Amino acid sequence: MSTVAEKLRQLRRDAGLDGVNNSPGVDGPAAKAPPSSPLFAPSMGLTLRAGLRRSCPLPSGTVGTFSRQREKEHRLHALRRLIRAREQTPLQSRRILPPPAGEEIAPGLHYVEAQFAYAASATLDVPAIDEAPIERNRLLCFDTETTGLAGGVGTRAFMIGVAAWADDVLTVRQLYLTTIAGERAMLETFANWLRPETILVSYNGKSYDAPLLKGRLRLNHVAHRLAELPHIDWLHPTRRVYKGHLPNCKLATIEREVLRIVREDDLPGSEAPAAWLAFLRGQSSTNLGRVLEHNRQDVITLMRLGDHFTQL
Template identity: 35%
Template sequence: MLDESLRQRLEALNRERISAPAVRPRPTAVAPQVPKSRRIDPPHTKQKHHALLERGEVVSNPRGTHLMVSLPASELWPDGDSFLQARHEQLLQSIDFESDDIRQSFIQAFPSRFVGLDLETCGLSGSALFLVGVARFHDDRLLVELLFARNYAEEASVLCSLSERLAGAETLVTFNGKSFDWPMVSDRWRRYLLDREAPLPDLAHYDVLHHARRRWRDTLPDCKLQTIERMICRRSRTCDIAGHMIPGAYDHYVQTGQTAEMEQVLYHNAVDLVTLVDMAMRLAG
């Protein structure tokens, strides 16, 4: 039998509130500091061929001002001028001057009376265009001219400068231009009533896409411009921007003035023009 004093102490302890064992608290997780979303200029925009906006000059005409970037195509296609000259001389030996084939018209118009055209726009038909890329010969070398609207208000001035470059041309060269580029130019031309001042010239239109499909549809996975560029012209581009991103890139540039994506867009257009002329000459035979 337990001692009476011991029993009383045990009962007293039983009636006391027993504290829970001390537990070391878990350290509170600190949420990482997440920076606000921002666009980061990719490293490749520092490369030489992406300093295009810095090379631009402001052009004034009756419809206002815009930026023009002019560069020799040889910067993008080092052997281009010699290839075009040799190929043209070869084709001249077999040309049929009585033929109504558009490719024959191109051979006759080359080099001084043809214009290559490629647009960058804010969307599909009816939207604004902000960049008109032109390829033409000047001083015996292929020249790429990028007529760039720095904001939406400069579109009319860009079109006015395009009019000057179409004067004297006989053949227009495009890639899918019959379906998109030329109808877009015509629509924006009428919007700004430029047709009252200088109607668009009636040019022979050499749409390279249609001839490329006939020539290569059975040998290439598709006849997209960059597929032909890679598999036929044997050139691959770097630092490019996807076409579907271009409208958003322009709007971002207008809103913020940040140039990283816009440099990519200008480069994209310039390379498209070089490949356009390359394909036109390859398909002319």
């Protein structure tokens, strides 16, 4: 017997096909299967056969008489039957949770508005930009909650909050996503809030919030004037005044130590991405409501910081 024939016979014995299509000069499907085919993948073959034996056992008394080829055909037929049955079974729909607040103004986008009244000066005298004094009606305090804190192209803002004065009433407007598809509508709505006379106010927004929003606006092809408007970032004057006097210059620290604002049941900003993802997965909407409250307090604090620096 030639070396090639001997190797072929050895391969058939190793695969358990010594009795199938073994006549000289006849090459069946099993004989033609190359070693790289699924027939020669032990882990895949054993897993598939074990699963099918449990779900679709062969008729009793026939295992010993079925050839390996017949057994394969039977398992394949059973597998197809299971697939058809699965396709005909309706999938269990994901539990749809109601959004924590607001109304839907576009598919996947919710809007929340609240108003607050407190005594404040009509103008701000802050050496943060060239103009002084500043009419408070021009200020637009903004803050974002994002899917991650590292930034980058893959990071999105799933919530945008702004605070602005109108008729001696501080109005807080918030947008948040209930699906990714609502991102463009959210960005368009935010861009429409930016007027030519607007002065942006943030806390570390020049380094994080504004660049992130500019990138998302550009990727979604939304026209905006975000780069044209003057921008006050309270982080920088805060550091000049309080660095070395306080443990740090985080907004929560400034609230507690300087403005004497104590938050109750506040959800840290670092937990906001997990809260939003949990809502999308149908797990809970409670923490997303806490994110809304956290964001609302942030933009109110930004406005109160202006009053604080004016008094200084």
